[in-house]
Amino acid sequence: MNRLSLVILGIAAASIARLVFAAGSARAQQASDMNAIKAAHAAFYAALSARDVKAMAAVWARKSHVVVIGPVSKAAAVGYKNAVADYWPRVFARLPELSSAISSIAQTRTNGDMAWVIGTEHVVARTRSGKALNYSAFFTDILEKIGDRWLMVAHHAHRIAR
Amino acid sequence: MNRLSLVILGIAAASIARLVFAAGSARAQQASDMNAIKAAHAAFYAALSARDVKAMAAVWARKSHVVVIGPVSKAAAVGYKNAVADYWPRVFARLPELSSAISSIAQTRTNGDMAWVIGTEHVVARTRSGKALNYSAFFTDILEKIGDRWLMVAHHAHRIAR
Numbered sequence: 001m002n003r004l005s006l007v008i009l010g011i012a013a014a015s016i017a018r019l020v021f022a023a024g025s026a027r028a029q030q031a032s033d034m035n036a037i038k039a040a041h042a043a044f045y046a047a048l049s050a051r052d053v054k055a056m057a058a059v060w061a062r063k064s065h066v067v068v069i070g071p072v073s074k075a076a077a078v079g080y081k082n083a084v085a086d087y088w089p090r091v092f093a094r095l096p097e098l099s100s101a102i103s104s105i106a107q108t109r110t111n112g113d114m115a116w117v118i119g120t121e122h123v124v125a126r127t128r129s130g131k132a133l134n135y136s137a138f139f140t141d142i143l144e145k146i147g148d149r150w151l152m153v154a155h156h157a158h159r160i161a162r
Numbered sequence: 163m164n165r166l167s168l169v170i171l172g173i174a175a176a177s178i179a180r181l182v183f184a185a186g187s188a189r190a191q192q193a194s195d196m197n198a199i200k201a202a203h204a205a206f207y208a209a210l211s212a213r214d215v216k217a218m219a220a221v222w223a224r225k226s227h228v229v230v231i232g233p234v235s236k237a238a239a240v241g242y243k244n245a246v247a248d249y250w251p252r253v254f255a256r257l258p259e260l261s262s263a264i265s266s267i268a269q270t271r272t273n274g275d276m277a278w279v280i281g282t283e284h285v286v287a288r289t290r291s292g293k294a295l296n297y298s299a300f301f302t303d304i305l306e307k308i309g310d311r312w313l314m315v316a317h318h319a320h321r322i323a324r
């Protein structure tokens with residue numbers, strides 16, 4: 001073999017090795033992404049039930065495209081800085097007692113750097129004026145991987161019609 | 163320059179050309195994806211207002227992970243074949259008159275092979291028993307690119323609380 005053949009053979013071998021490595025590492029990445037998505041999603045519900053403004057701020061993407069629609073929303077809150085940052089403190093102020101627990105997950109799906117989780121949550125709360133709330137709601141949550149972190153970019157929840 | 167240097171130089175030049183081409187083509191792809199997403203989303207609402215079972219079937223991904231939650235759903239419809247395929251004919255049978263028009267889009271976002279659209283729709287309908295419906299609803303719709311087509315994978319809509 002001459003020097004040129006050796007170089008070409010070397011490049012071909014490196015390409016094959018890279019493909020094999022990429023396939024294995026894509027599978028590992030997918031499993032690790034799914035765990036990170038579930039953890040990020042659980043952190044959102046933990047922050048909600050803890051009425052923790054700081055923990056809630058930590059789970060959201062600081063992006064102008066994030067959206068929140070809650071059970072009593074009259075308009076969508078669009079943009080982290082413009083709307084979503086203030087949305088949660090207002091919810092926590094309105095509901096001095098609040099717990100929201102996931103009761104069932106209909107679907108968790110990821111494709112590339114996006115993911116969505118759809119399911120049912122059970123809300124038990126008390127308003128500032130003392131009114132007790134106790135209901136099931138559907139939620140659709142969307143997450144995006146930004147840098148190496150999965151963050152919430154959309155939350156849509158509504159009380160299940162009776 | 164010897165033959166080996168020429169081969170290495172050629173490979174380097176090809177790599178740079180590929181990167182430059184990929185950047186331009188990614189931008190063009192993104193713009194063309196956004197148009198295709200908007201068209202697929204509009205086709206869903208057109209099928210809804212036309213009460214057209216065939217047109218509605220054409221906009222959905224034939225996947226077990228698709229989910230629909232409508233304004234009067236008590237449970238999420240999960241899976242195309244198992245639930246979503248039957249969901250729409252039942253809606254159309256329940257509502258002999260139905261029109262649903264998008265009144266505003268809060269956000270349309272795409273990342274890779276996924277996209278979501280969140281907004282408000284206005285529903286005007288009449289039930290089989292003659293009851294008139296006229297209300298605004300929030301929707302969160304999720305689409306996925308499968309092969310070269312953008313298809314609906316989730317629809318969550320609920321009547322805006324008064």
